[in-house]
Structure formats: C-alpha cells, structure tokens
Amino acid sequence: MEQEIQELPESQVLTPGSPVSNDGYQVRLEIFEGPLDLLLFLIRKKKIDIHDIPIAVITRDYLEYLERKEQINLDREAEFLLIAALLIYIKSQMLLPREQEALQADDPRQILVDRLLEFQKVKVACSLLREKEEDQLLRWKRTFLPPVARPEEAELLEVSLYDLAETFFLLMKKRERENLQVIRGKDVSVEEKMKEMVGYLKSRGSMDFLEYFSSQETLEEALVSFFCLLELVKNHLVVAVQEQLFQTIRVWLRRPRTQPHGHSHE
C-alpha cells in the first residue's frame, strides 16, 4: 500500500476537501514530497489566496506539522527545516515597522510566492501527465519479434555473457529458494543435452530459455543446459537475444550464412 500513500499529496492538492484533509491530524509529514507540497496543502486547507499569505498563521501551522514528528531525520527533513527558517525570516521582516507603503516588489513574501506558483504549475502538469501515463500503461505493445522476422538478421540486443551469467545466478537463487537443491543421480552428458536443445530449437523455432531452464527435472540437468547454451552461443550455433535486462532470453538456431551479408544500401 506504499504507493497509495505516495499518491496522497497529489490528490489532496487537486481535490481540496478530501477525507484526509478534513482530519488534519491524520496527515503525517511523510506523505508530503517536500516542504512546498506541505505549504501548498496548508494554503489549500485554509482557502488562502496564494498572493496574500497570512504568514504568521501559515508559519504556525507549518511548524505544528514539524513538531508532530518526534524525531527530525536531518537527511530527509532538512529541506522542511530550511523552508521553516525562510517562513520565520519572512515573518520577522513583516513585523518590522515600515516607513511608507511597501512596494509590492519589496514584499518579503514574494520569493516564497514565486516558488509556490511555479511548484503549483508542476503539480498540475504532473496530474495531466499521470492521466496520460495511466492510459498508456493500459495499452500493451509487442515487445518481441513476430515469427516472420529472421532473428539472425534482426539481432536486437545480443546478450553479453555477463547478462547470461547474471541471469543464471538470479535463476540459481530462485531455485535455491524453491528448495530444489536435491541433486539426484542420473548423469546428464553435455553432448546429449546439446543435441536435445538443438532438436528442440529445430522443432519449435525458438526457445524461452528461462522456461526451459525451470522445466528441467533436476538442478544438475538445469545446470548442464545452461552450460550448453553458453557453448552453443560461443560456437555461433545459436543466437541468444534478451530484449530487456531481467527478461527472458530467447534462443534461435543461427542459420548458416550462404553469402556474405550485403547491405541493401549504405
């Protein structure tokens, strides 16, 4: 539920009067992305005009939120303190007797107002982008090459041995967790396994290696299949493609090149 907590401030800013803002004491400092977020929240809650902030009131409310925390984590909350200091500074400036009507440009609050106005725009842009994100996340795109493509011509990202090894170790960890550490007898020879894999590839066209790996009966067999894959890649008999890190590895047989590859036009 962490995500929901993260999204709270955004919805508060956009929909004033949300259940959380009615009961201020339920709102914890942690849910605010930063001090400006908190300030905007307070301004909304009190229905204050951003161009004419009653600085004493807001400063008091703001400090109340900080005080509600038993401990201030300096790494995380230093920025909140910084704005608190700014608020107190502005308050003290406002208290100074002014000789004549202060020009608006001299309003000590201006620096804060400018920042809040800018930040407010960012928040709206965020909510608009969020809508677009949500729409896009519901749309699915193909992330694999359809069968018509000849993999050896389309080599997207050829996997490095490092990727292979990393994938392998992740698998091993997973297997360990599954308590499959029992290595049973049944000797599996590399040659046989390699023949089996090539046969599989010939009949099916391609292979999802993670699936193949996990379908092996024993850990030993799975291990052997991994070393076979390395061997086959090294000898350029197969091509292994991983579209994204930590995604599965797809394996195809490499077709012998009948002619040196001619570029259509370069």
Next chain:
Amino acid sequence: MNEQLKAILEALIFISQEPLTLNKIKEVLEEVPEDELQAALEALLADYAADSRGIQVIQSAGGYLFTTKPEHDQWIRRLLQIEKKTKLSSAALETLSIIAYHQPITQAEISAIRGVDSTYCLKTLLQKKLIKIVGRKKAPGNPLVYRTSERFLQYFGLNSLEDLPREEEIAKILEEEKQAIS
C-alpha cells in the same frame, strides 16, 4: 487507393517494436511517391479507427505503433499473468515533469524548484531511460545537464514535446481549482 500499399504499411507497423516514423517508411518504400504513401497511411488509420477492432494504431514519438486498447487491459493481464504495470512514484513524476518543461536543466535547478534533493529520482529516471544526460552547463562546477528522451515521449504517448500540456491549459486548471475552493 492502393490496397496493396496499405497492406504493406500494416505489415511494417505490425513488425515494428518502436513507433515507425514516416521517414523510415519512406526509406523502406523509396520507390513509392510520398502522396501515395500518405493516402495509404490515412486509409489504414481510418480502418483501424473502427470501434470494433481489438488493436489500434497510435501516433507516438513521431511514429506509428500498434497497441491494444485500454479497456482490454484486464484480459491481457490474465493471459500473460502479469500484475498491473507500476506507475512512476510521485517524486519521480514531479522530477520528470520539471525536466520536460525546463530542459535542458541541471540537478541543482530541479531540486530548487521541487524544494527537495532530486538525485535519487534522477537515478530512477536514468535507469528507466526516460531522461538522458546531454552534456554540461557552462557554470561553476560544470554540472551535468538533463533532457527527456525518445522513450519519454513513448511512455506518455506523446508525439513530440509540443504535445506536452501547454501553459494555458495548466493555468486554466489552476483557475478552476481556485474557483472550486472559494
């Protein structure tokens, strides 16, 4: 209208994993006059606009791409046995939108607008390849400068940066909110 050309375009968009740009189409079909290409492309888009289809052509990052429709998300997730795709955290989204509107921009400038240190968010965004480093600013310390990437456009389904919500649109929403409060 050239039906065969339309079919070829359909196949090309189908095979692409990234939005297929008009430039690439022209490169592939260099023999075909551009106005014929345009006509066939428009006819294809019109075909796919029909409500009854399960796939759509979207325009994104300056190109064309097939996607499924949002309303079919649940069935696809059932098929692939995948959880809902995760959204960006609010902090990352905040950082990203500041970069989008203020690019090129440095880490210090982003943090100043947000009022919070944004280093960690930059890491997330760089790893997701939604932003990229594009050089250094000529300023004390020569800080690195960030921009949004192609993938940023794709991620939000934007055709170009021009498609970002405009200032006026944002101002209008703020005005409406203000009215709602008072």
Next chain:
Amino acid sequence: MNEQLKAILEALIFISQEPLTLNKIKEVLEEVPEDELQAALEALLADYAADSRGIQVIQSAGGYLFTTKPEHDQWIRRLLQIEKKTKLSSAALETLSIIAYHQPITQAEISAIRGVDSTYCLKTLLQKKLIKIVGRKKAPGNPLVYRTSERFLQYFGLNSLEDLPREEEIAKILEEEKQAIS
C-alpha cells in the same frame, strides 16, 4: 455475433508471443460460453482472411498467431535492416563506453576488460564511425589503437571528452539512497 468478444480475441492473439490455443483462451475468458467463443473466433478469422490485409492469422502448434504475409517479406527485411543500422547492440555500447573512458586503447585491452572478444563490436563501431583507428601501439604485435571520433561527440552532444560524466558523478547518481523514501 459479439463484436466486443471478437475485439478481445484480436487483442489476445496480438499480444501473445506463442500460438494462442483455444484452451488458453478459455482459461482467460472462462465466463464466456464456449460456443460464443467459437463464433467470435471464426468471425475474426474470416475478417483476417480478406486479401487486403497485411497481417494474417496462422494456425500453428495448435494455436493462433498473427504473422505478416510471405509476399511482404522483402519490405520487412528492408525495415529490419534499417532498424538494425540505427541501433547499437548492448555489446557495442559496452565496448564504446570502454573506449570512451580508456582511450587510446587496443582490442586486446578492451577484450580483457569485457571478458569477451570484442573484434566484432569494433567493426560495428568503426562502420558507424563512432570510433577511429589512430595508429599502432609500440608493443609486441604492434596492435591497432582506437579512439572515439568527432561523430561520437556529436552523437552524445558533448563538446569535448572532458564533458563525459565522471566516475564520481555517476557513482553519486547511482548510489543507493540512505533512507528508503519509497
């Protein structure tokens, strides 16, 4: 005929990496009576049988799968060639980054860092003109020495090699945050 069901089937076949079997379809759409599924599937197949389409449904390994048509093969190959040309493989990128940070450098030195033979990657990078040969090293065998090119700088928008992100900077960005905010 249930148009919406037909659309869902289209989306499912589109997104499926392996031939989609009727059993799998039934699993996903368990609420739908089988005869309705059958009817929708047949209607979809009929739609796709039309000559004017660029995509077809084939039945393979007991399931349904979208593929392009053989007669469009030449165009598809052209497109894949073009896409390949514009993309750096991760192996090539790895090699390029080593050259960028360790130049001037020889093939053997690169291969030693990567732990794999890098000859092929060097060829790709030379073809893309991202690196250049700048002479030979005074060492046994007089191996060729590589450097990044002008085009490399342009490609990444750098004024000079000085502008490459420094190790400490990347380390700072990539450094795990001390407290988990998420």
